[in-house]
Every structure is written in structure tokens, then in C-alpha cells.
Amino acid sequence: MSEKPFRVLPRVTPQNQHFWCGGAEGKLQFLRCGPCGSYVHPPAPVCGKCLSKDLTPTAVSGRATVATFTLNHQPWVPAADHPYVVAIVEIEEQPDVRLMTNIVGCPPEAVHIGMAVAVEFEEHEDVWIPVFAPVDA
Amino acid sequence: MEISERRAAITGIGQSEVGRRLGRDPLELTLDACLAAIEDAGLTRDDIDGLSTYPGAMAGQPGFTGAGVMEVHDALRLELEWWNGGMETSGQLGSVINACMAVACGFAKHVLCFRSVWEATAQGKGGRGPIGGGAGAAGGKFRASGPMIEFTLPFRAYSAANWVAMFAQRHFHEFGTTREQLAQIALNARKNAALNPNAIYRDPMSMDDYFAARMISTPFCLFDCDVPVDGATAFIVSRAETAADLRRPPIRVEAVGSALRGRPSWDQFDDLTTMALRDASAMLWERSDLSPSDVDVAELYDGFSFITLAWIEALGFCKRGEGGAFIEGGQRIALEGELPLNTHGGQLSAGRLHGYGFLHEACVQLWGEAGARQVSGSPQVALAAAGGGPLAGCLLLTAD
Ligand SMILES: [Zn+2]
Numbered sequence: 001m002s003e004k005p006f007r008v009l010p011r012v013t014p015q016n017q018h019f020w021c022g023g024a025e026g027k028l029q030f031l032r033c034g035p036c037g038s039y040v041h042p043p044a045p046v047c048g049k050c051l052s053k054d055l056t057p058t059a060v061s062g063r064a065t066v067a068t069f070t071l072n073h074q075p076w077v078p079a080a081d082h083p084y085v086v087a088i089v090e091i092e093e094q095p096d097v098r099l100m101t102n103i104v105g106c107p108p109e110a111v112h113i114g115m116a117v118a119v120e121f122e123e124h125e126d127v128w129i130p131v132f133a134p135v136d137a
Numbered sequence: 138m139e140i141s142e143r144r145a146a147i148t149g150i151g152q153s154e155v156g157r158r159l160g161r162d163p164l165e166l167t168l169d170a171c172l173a174a175i176e177d178a179g180l181t182r183d184d185i186d187g188l189s190t191y192p193g194a195m196a197g198q199p200g201f202t203g204a205g206v207m208e209v210h211d212a213l214r215l216e217l218e219w220w221n222g223g224m225e226t227s228g229q230l231g232s233v234i235n236a237c238m239a240v241a242c243g244f245a246k247h248v249l250c251f252r253s254v255w256e257a258t259a260q261g262k263g264g265r266g267p268i269g270g271g272a273g274a275a276g277g278k279f280r281a282s283g284p285m286i287e288f289t290l291p292f293r294a295y296s297a298a299n300w301v302a303m304f305a306q307r308h309f310h311e312f313g314t315t316r317e318q319l320a321q322i323a324l325n326a327r328k329n330a331a332l333n334p335n336a337i338y339r340d341p342m343s344m345d346d347y348f349a350a351r352m353i354s355t356p357f358c359l360f361d362c363d364v365p366v367d368g369a370t371a372f373i374v375s376r377a378e379t380a381a382d383l384r385r386p387p388i389r390v391e392a393v394g395s396a397l398r399g400r401p402s403w404d405q406f407d408d409l410t411t412m413a414l415r416d417a418s419a420m421l422w423e424r425s426d427l428s429p430s431d432v433d434v435a436e437l438y439d440g441f442s443f444i445t446l447a448w449i450e451a452l453g454f455c456k457r458g459e460g461g462a463f464i465e466g467g468q469r470i471a472l473e474g475e476l477p478l479n480t481h482g483g484q485l486s487a488g489r490l491h492g493y494g495f496l497h498e499a500c501v502q503l504w505g506e507a508g509a510r511q512v513s514g515s516p517q518v519a520l521a522a523a524g525g526g527p528l529a530g531c532l533l534l535t536a537d
Contacts, residue, residue, distance in 0.1 A: 008267075008290040011280035016287070041405070042288060068310070068409055070302035071355040076267040076295035083352070086294045088303055088404050100292050100300075100404045113310045129291055 005079050009127050015043045018057035023121030023128020030097060032058035039097045062119035064089035064132060067098060071108045085111050089132055105133030140424050145237035146387035147534070148247070148375040149178025150500050155335055155368030155488050157257045163203030163367070167253040168212055170369035178373040179384030180247060186218040187245030189374075191232040191252055191492070193222025198268070200259025203369055209251065219244040227395035227417060228438075228524025229492025230532060234393045236374040237532075246376050252493040253369030260365055267295035288404065298362055298441065300403045301525055302354040305443035307409040309356060314446070314461035316356050320347045321467040322442035322478075323360040323485050329472060330482025332510035337364050337488040361442040363484035370493035372500075386537040388503050391518075394421030394531040401527040410458070411447050414522065414529035418451035421531050429453040432533075433516030434502045435476055436495035439483040444525040449478075452520065452531070477512045492523030496532065503536045 012020050019041075022029035030039040033047035034054035046053055069087035085103040090096070103111045104120065117132035151173025153166040175182060194205025206222040209215075219239045227234060229252060236248035260266060268286065281290040294300060308314050324347065330336035342360065350358040380387035394417035399406045406412060422428070429452060437448040446460040454476055455463035464470055470478035481487045481498040488494070499519035501507050515536075522531035 005293065007293060008279060008281050008295075010287050010291050011282035013282075042284070068303040068307040070299055070306055070357075071352070072293065072299055073352040074296070074298065074354060079293075083355070084293060086292060086299050086303070086354075088409065096405075096407070098404050100289055100294055102292055113307065127291075131292075 003080070004122055004124065005081060005084070006077055007124055007129060009124055012127060019043060020127040022057070022059065023123070023130060026121065027059040028062045028119045028130050029057045029059050031055040039091070039094045041097045060091055060093045063092040063135065064099070064117050064119070065092070065095070066103065066111065066113055066115040066117060068113055069103060069111050083108050087111065087132070089117060099130065102131045103133070104131050110134070140392060141241040142234070142237045142390045142393045144241040144377050145390045146375050146377045146380045147372055147390070147500055148380050148383045148385060148387050149174045149176070149180065149373035150497055151175070151177055151371040152497060153253070153369040155337070155366055155490065157337060157366060158261070159367040160258050161367065163253055163255040164208055164212065166255065166367060167204040167209060167251055167369045170253065170371040171209060171213065171249055171251050174249065174371035174373050177385070178247070178375070180373065182213050182215060184247050185215055185249045187236060187239050187248030188215065188217055188220040189232045189236040189239070189248055189250045190222040191226065191229045192224035195224070200254060200256035200365070203253030203255050204251070219248070227397065227530035228528035230496060230521065230523045230530035231395060233372060233374060233496060233532065234395050234530050237390055237393060240374055240376040246379055248374045249371060250374055251369060251371040252491055254365070254489065254491050255367040256365035256489065257367050265296070265365060268297070284402070296354070297525070298354045298357055301441040301443055302357045304409055304412065304447070305356050308443065308446070311410055312458035312461060317344070318461035318465045319356065319361065319442050319446065320344060321464040321470065322439060322445045323347060325467050325470050326439060326479050326483040326485040326487070329480050329510055330486035332508070333481045333487055336482040336486055337366060338486045357441060360485065363440050363489040364486070366488035366490065368488060368490055370490050370497050372496065385504065388500055389535045389537060391427060391533040391535050392421050392424035393533070394418055394529070396420035397527060397529065403526045406527070411451060412444070412525055412529065413527045414448050414524060415451045417522070417529040417531050418448070418453070421533055422453065425533055427518060427533065431518050432476065432520050433514070433518050434480060434499065434512050435478050435520045436480065436499045436522070437478065437520070438492060438495060438523040438525065439479060439485050440489070440525055442485065445479065445483070448522050452522070472510060472512060480507060480510050480512060495523055496521040499534055503534060
């Protein structure tokens with residue numbers, strides 16, 4: 001990956017650590033409900049579908065689909081790579097689990113809704129930011 | 138079902154000086170609006186027994202709020218039976234909806250509602266900055282946490298411009314909506330602002346001007362984003378039976394919408410072509426026998442142009458997905474059209490009074506005091522709606 005852009009980093013807590021630090025082992029992880037199997041995001045103490053507390057951090061494939069995106073042109077903070085792509089992706093295992101993220105590894109103009117992407121991690125201090133790059137057809 | 142909000146009426150309105158970088162004390166602007174509203178209703182401060190605001194006092198985002206409940210309470214030495222302020226409510230107008238509840242329940246007779254901003258002065262010449270990102274950009278130890286920013290700021294989505302732009306993009310994708318259609322929200326606002334002496338941007342804007350503007354976050358250009366200002370707006374929400382003794386004919390609250398039935402989130406909401414405003418709109422019509430075709434004037438939030446289009450669809454002025462075609466050409470939403478929209482110029486051209494400006498204009502239109510921009514035929518039914526993303530609140534109002 002090319003030069004890392006500035007990022008405001010998340011505050012890591014025991015509740016979200018599996019998500020923000022899973023990239024250390026190359027894993028995109030979400031809480032998964034034992035009884036009903038659904039993924040819970042953002043992290044919460046109970047499953048939103050069945051209210052079980054039996055939730056375990058579980059790695060997913062990292063494959064996802066671009067649900068929508070925007071090319072950010074405005075320099076809210078200084079950066080060398082305007083326009084960059086902010087997107088919302090739906091994970092392959094459960095499309096109603098979405099992530100706001102960045103699409104990297106292709107020209108911004110190439111990004112489109114429905115595009116197949118896969119996770120990569122950008123390490124900053126103690127967190128691994130999950131970003132997504134196109135899956136080669 | 139008793140529609141309890143019909144026990145409430147709007148009996149007075151007030152607005153401070155509104156402008157770019159006024160450099161004035163935000164509390165003073167707030168009090169200017171509050172005192173104007175009290176006087177407009179024919180009341181004195183001794184009559185005010187309730188106070189409500191959005192978002193109230195908060196740190197960390199200079200300019201976003203000009204005063205909290207306690208500062209206004211204390212400055213005016215009020216004696217209150219009920220008070221309320223905060224951001225976790227159904228959008229900016231949630232504070233007014235709460236006031237309707239307070240008078241309907243008998244907690245208060247006359248609730249003073251206010252919203253003040255001084256974002257233009259706070260931002261200075263640098264313009265609009267990142268949400269909560271300033272500290273981080275300055276090399277500080279700021280870390281994003283909490284539902285609105287933990288999963289947005291780390292992905293360089295620094296502004297609601299980014300968040301809303303993605304809803305617009307999805308709408309474009311699913312329904313074929315175009316920038317040329319969306320432009321009508323901005324063009325219509327500017328045309329109306331030209332007739333409003335208090336509007337910020339009054340120079341004509343053409344479609345070419347729109348397409349020549351720099352991009353902010355696709356598909357939004359500069360003119361799809363509202364203009365930060367300094368200013369304050371206030372209302373008096375009164376218990377309906379007291380209204381007969383007051384100066385003005387009351388504006389009746391026919392129904393309100395405050396619902397949020399989907400997930401309260403920018404990225405996890407079930408439909409990325411609409412927002413919480415879908416639910417607030419549905420609730421409003423569930424509480425009234427009136428229908429969209431009865432609305433004479435619509436004042437619908439335009440923090441970003443797309444939000445107005447989403448409100449138009451949600452409120453049933455057209456079908457889901459047909460908002461682009463509905464506003465195309467701009468004739469329908471013009472002052473003389475079938476649905477006069479954002480008649481004061483909206484936040485895009487009149488200034489970002491953050492939700493309260495729409496309710497203010499709805500009242501002005503129902504009282505027939507809008508001057509050059511007055512909708513003809515003395516409008517009897519108005520819709521005021523504010524909020525985007527997980528925030529949404531709306532009121533259906535009728536002239537007495
Ligand atoms: Zn479950």
C-alpha cells in the first residue's frame with residue numbers, strides 16, 4: 001500500500017478491540033451470536049435479532065460489495081490524495097452488516113456500486129483500519 | 138386515538154439578526170430571538186413557564202450551539218415548570234415537538250423554544266471543518282468514540298457531506314436520479330432567497346453556475362451544501378385554549394412525526410435511499426386526516442440538497458424513487474407551483490439556522506407575512522420538517 005493518509009483513530013475498548021485490532025492477524029472480525037448465528041455490528045452486549053448475550057468475535061471472509069460511495073474532494077484535513085473514496089460496503093456473510101470504509105488500490109473513478117472488494121488493513125499505532133480493494137475479476 | 142399535539146399551538150415567532158460572521162455574543166443573539174418571540178405572542182417573560190432547545194449546551198463543536206437552556210433561563214430570570222434540551226431527540230424540531238407534549242400534558246402553558254448557531258463566526262475564514270477532527274488533525278490525542286463518529290471519522294468521512302452524499306449516490310443508482318434534477322433544490326432556494334431580504338445569498342444562480350461549482354463530495358458540489366451563519370430563531374408553543382387571549386391567531390399543530398423505526402445510524406439504516414425521515418413522515422400522516430395534496434407550502438430541511446428530495450418522497454408528495462422526476466425543471470416546487478418549497482431560500486441560500494428556519498418560514502407563510510415571497514391564495518396548511526440521517530422531526534400546521 002502506498003503512503004498512509006492521516007486518520008482520526010478510534011478509541012479502543014474491550015468491547016471493540018476485536019474489530020479494530022483483528023487486522024494484526026489479518027482478520028476482519030465481528031461479534032457473532034451463538035444461538036442465531038447473526039453478526040452484530042457495531043459491537044453490543046446483546047444480539048439485535050434474538051437478544052442473546054452469547055456473542056463471540058468471529059472472523060469473516062473479508063469479502064464485501066460496495067453498496068454506495070462518494071469521492072471526497074474537500075480538504076477537511078490536509079491530505080495528498082484528494083479525491084479519495086469513502087464507501088459503505090456490505091459484508092458477504094450478512095449484507096445488512098455494513099461498514100463505512102475506504103476503497104483503495106484502484107483509481108477513484110473506477111469505483112462503482114456493486115463492485116466486489118476485499119479487506120486490507122492499514123496499521124496506525126495500535127489499530128488496524130479495515131479498508132477494501134477491488135477483487136480482480 | 139387522541140391526537141394530543143392538537144392541544145398545542147404556535148403563538149409567536151422571533152428571529153435575531155442573521156448573517157455571516159457577525160462576531161456577536163451568541164447568547165445575545167439567542168435572547169434577541171427569544172424576546173422577539175415573547176413579544177410577538179403578546180406575552181411577557183412572566184408568562185413563560187417552559188423552555189426547550191436543540192441541542193442545548195455542548196462542548197467540542199464551536200458555533201454549533203449558541204446557548205443552553207440554563208443560560209437563557211438565568212439571563213431572563215424565568216420561573217419554569219418544565220424544561221428540556223438535548224441532541225438525542227427527533228431532530229432539531231424534536232425540541233418543538235417536546236414542547237407540544239409539555240403543553241398538551243399541562244406541564245406548561247407557554248414554552249419558549251429556541252435554536253441558535255454561530256458557525257460562521259466560529260469557522261472563521263477557513264470555512265467548514267471536520268466533525269470532531271480538528272484536535273486529531275492538530276496532532277492531538279483525540280480518539281473517535283461513540284455512535285456518530287467511531288465508525289465514520291477513522292474512514293476519513295469527516296463531514297455529514299460525505300455521509301449524505303452516499304445516500305444520494307445510492308438514490309442515483311437505484312432510481313436514475315441525476316445531478317441536473319438535484320440542482321433544482323439549490324436553484325429553487327436561490328430564486329426564493331432573492332425575494333427574502335434576510336437571506337444570505339440572493340444573487341441569481343443558473344444551472345451553469347451549479348455545474349461550474351467545485352465538488353465537495355460526489356455527487357455534491359458546493360451549492361448542494363448549506364451556508365453556515367450566525368443567528369437564532371425562537372417560537373412560543375402555547376396550550377391551545379390560552380391562544381384566544383393572545384395577539385395573533387394561533388397556528389394549530391395538526392400532527393407531528395417523530396418516529397425512528399429503523400436503526401439509528403448513518404451506515405446501518407435498512408434503506409440507503411432514505412433516512413429516519415421516512416418514519417417520521419409516516420407517523421405524521423398516521424395522525425391526520427389531511428393528505429399530502431392538502432399541503433399549501435412545504436419547508437423541508439436542506440442541510441444538503443438531497444435531504445430535501447428524500448423528505449419530498451417520504452412525505453408522499455411523490456412516490457419513492459420519483460423525487461428526481463418530481464423536481465425536474467423546478468416548476469412544481471416554485472413559489473407559483475403546486476408545492477411551493479423552501480420559500481425563504483432554505484439553508485442553502487437563506488442560511489443554516491439548523492431546522493428552526495423552516496418552521497419559522499412555515500409560520501410566516503400561514504400568517505401571510507412573507508412579503509414578496511408570499512405564496513398566493515393564503516395558504517392554510519404547511520409542513521415544516523427538519524433533520525437528516527437518524528434525526529428527523531416534522532410538524533403539520535394549519536392556519537386558525
Ligand atoms: Zn442472535
